[in-house]
Amino acid sequence: MYFLDPNSYQFPDPRLANADDILAIGGDLSPKRLIHAYQHGIFPWFNEGDPIIWYSPAWRMVLDPRHYKPSKSLQQLIKKNHFHITYNQHFKEVITQCKTISRNDGLGTWITDDMLQSYLKLHQLGHAKSVEVWQENKLVGGLYGVDLGHIFCGESMFSHVSNASKIAFNWLNNYLITKKYDLLDCQVHNSHLESLGAYEIPREEFLHILHKKKN
Structure with missing residues (x-):
C-alpha cells in the first residue's frame, strides 16, 4: 500500500x-x-x-461511443421529445442531486462533502462537466464527469423520472461521437452501466488508449 x-x-x-x-x-x-x-x-x-x-x-468499465446502441424503447422515447437537454450549464445542481438522491444501486453515496467541493472547483476550471435533463422546466436527470479531451470519465448519474439518466447517457454518447472521443470511462462494473452497453477491458489496454494522444 x-x-x-x-x-x-x-x-x-x-x-x-x-x-x-x-x-x-x-x-x-x-x-x-x-x-x-x-x-x-x-x-x-x-x-x-x-x-x-x-x-x-485491473478491469476498466468503458464504452466506445461509436458502438453504443440505445434500446428500441429508448429510441421511441427520445422521438416523443418529452425531455429537454442542456450541457454543462447546471453542474452544481447535477452533482448535488447525484450526492443526495436515494437509490439502491449504490451510485452517488460515495460523493462526500469534500469531494463535491473539489469537483465544483474542477468544473470552474473547465475540467468537470455535466449533462442536464429537463421535463416541464424541472431538472429530472443528469450526469457528470471529468473531461480529458479524448476520454470522458463518467462519475455519477441520477434520475427522478423513469429513463431520465438514460436520456442523459444517450445524449453524452452522441456528443462524444461528434467530438471524436475515444472512450467513455465508466470506471468500475455495475449492472446498470452494463445494461447501457458498457463492457470491461484490461487496465493495460485502458492506459494505452489514455496515453496515446499524449505522445
Whole structure:
C-alpha cells in the first residue's frame, strides 16, 4: 500500500494497484492532484470519514461511443421529445442531486462533502462537466464527469423520472461521437452501466488508449 506524500502530486505506477484495485491512500482532492490522477487512469473513491483512497482497476468499465446502441424503447422515447437537454450549464445542481438522491444501486453515496467541493472547483476550471435533463422546466436527470479531451470519465448519474439518466447517457454518447472521443470511462462494473452497453477491458489496454494522444 502506497501512502501519498502530501507535498507531491505524483502517484505510483497505476499497474502497482493491489488485488482490491487500491493504488494509494492519502493526499488531498486539490484540482491539480485530481487532474494528475485522471490523466494516469486513477480516481478517488471512499466514504465520508475515511481516508482518501485512490483506485486503478485491473478491469476498466468503458464504452466506445461509436458502438453504443440505445434500446428500441429508448429510441421511441427520445422521438416523443418529452425531455429537454442542456450541457454543462447546471453542474452544481447535477452533482448535488447525484450526492443526495436515494437509490439502491449504490451510485452517488460515495460523493462526500469534500469531494463535491473539489469537483465544483474542477468544473470552474473547465475540467468537470455535466449533462442536464429537463421535463416541464424541472431538472429530472443528469450526469457528470471529468473531461480529458479524448476520454470522458463518467462519475455519477441520477434520475427522478423513469429513463431520465438514460436520456442523459444517450445524449453524452452522441456528443462524444461528434467530438471524436475515444472512450467513455465508466470506471468500475455495475449492472446498470452494463445494461447501457458498457463492457470491461484490461487496465493495460485502458492506459494505452489514455496515453496515446499524449505522445
